[in-house]
Amino acid sequence: MRCFNNRGFWIGLLIGFLIMFLGIAINIKLTDNNVRTLEKSYLDIQANLVGIIGEKDKKYAEEVAILLKENDLNHKELGYEIIDKYGYNASLDKEFLEPINTVYKNLINNNIIFLISFSFCLILLMSIMLNYIYKKMNLLAVSMQESLEDSLISKKYKYLEGDYGKLVFAFDDIRKRLQQSILNLSKEKTFLKNTLSDISHQLKTPLAALKMYNEILIDENLSNEEKSFFLQNSKTQINRMEWLIKNLLKLAKLDTGTIAFNIRNENLKETIEDSLDTLYSKAREKSIVFDLNLCSSYINHDKEWLSEAFINIIKNGLEHTNENGKIEISLIDNAMYSKVSIRDNGVGIDAEELPKIFNRFYKSKNNKNKESVGIGLSLSKSIIEANGGMIEARSEINKGTEFIVTFIK
Secondary structure, X not given: OHHHHOHHHHHHHHHHHHHHHHHHHHHHHHHHHHHHHHHHHHHHHHHHHHHHHHHHOHHHHHHHXXXXXHOOOOOHHHHHHHHHOOOOOOOOOHHHOHHHHHHHXXXXXXXXXXXXXXXXXXXXXXXXHHHHHHHHHHHHHHHHHHHHHHOOOOHHHHOOOHHHHHHHHHHHXXXXXXXXXXXXXXXXXXXXXXXXXXXXXXXXXXXXXXXXXXXXXXXXXXXHHHHHHHHHHHHHHHHXXXXXXXHXXXXXHHHXXXXXXXXXXXXHHHHHHHHHHOOHHHHHHOOOEEEEEOOOOEEEEOHHHHXXXXXXXXXXXXXXXXXXXXXXXXXXXXXXXXXXXXXXXXXXXXXXXXXXXXXXXXXXXXXXXXXXXXXXXXXXXXXXXXOOEXXXXXXXXXXXXXXXXXXXX
């Protein structure tokens, strides 16, 4: 039973047993005193009887004393016949038997005193235990109040023992969970607010352009060539909006942890090569070459998502590297980690801007791509971290930028 683990239970039980044993001992002592009183009265009666007989016949009195000592009851019928004539029989009230009456009264008084004393001690013990419980519960109530107000449980409440201590820590655990839930709800609310604000802000430009193109197209005086031009621009803006919304939704899912990654032990080299397959045509447009130094490295990751992260990083390098430039991609594998380095020889990033490049919608002042919205690197960082990796950036103006992605094994 759980009560056996409670220190207060054992203390109360011990005190109860001590009171009980003390009461029994006192009762035995009082009973023994009464028995001794009765014994002395009995001996006094016998001695008095022998003395009366001795005054008549001393020798006969000695014989009577011997019979009394031997407890010879062979002559009790004759004795009862004689004493019955004087009213001494079994129906005689004990009040007329002074020694027995005295002992009887003493026993009654002793039992009453014992019961009153024992009841008082029991009530006192219960009062002490109830007061102890009340104080503990009061401490717990104060602890709850303080923990809710101060987010901490005072040390004097932390070290309560037994079930009270367990109750305190159980409440503290509930408090922490509630506060964490409230904090998570607050974060989600802030995140939702920021996400909606970001989406609204980013969609304003393409929506405004679409509205303008639509108004121009309504004009019937446009030539077919002009209409084709504005329709193409409208298509570009729609594609941009589609890409933006898809990536914002990906970011939202990553931030809220609602994406179920297909984590498998696969070759990181193949994931990087899959990323490059979609970028070769873009690299050829600017005559940029990829300098690859890749080795096999098997780590646990989601191949499709991590491939998208590498695409965004490499695409960022292509956008900020001049024509006839070079992007070096290397993969190092050892027993402790796998490290991917993506280095370009482009315009570089200012030292003051470097800590901000992974922020959502942040665009460097050296960014020449007007279509960029600044979520590619932020998305890549979220994907890499969700796959158990880390990303950092190093850069020098006019020398280039290096992104280092590390996966600890």
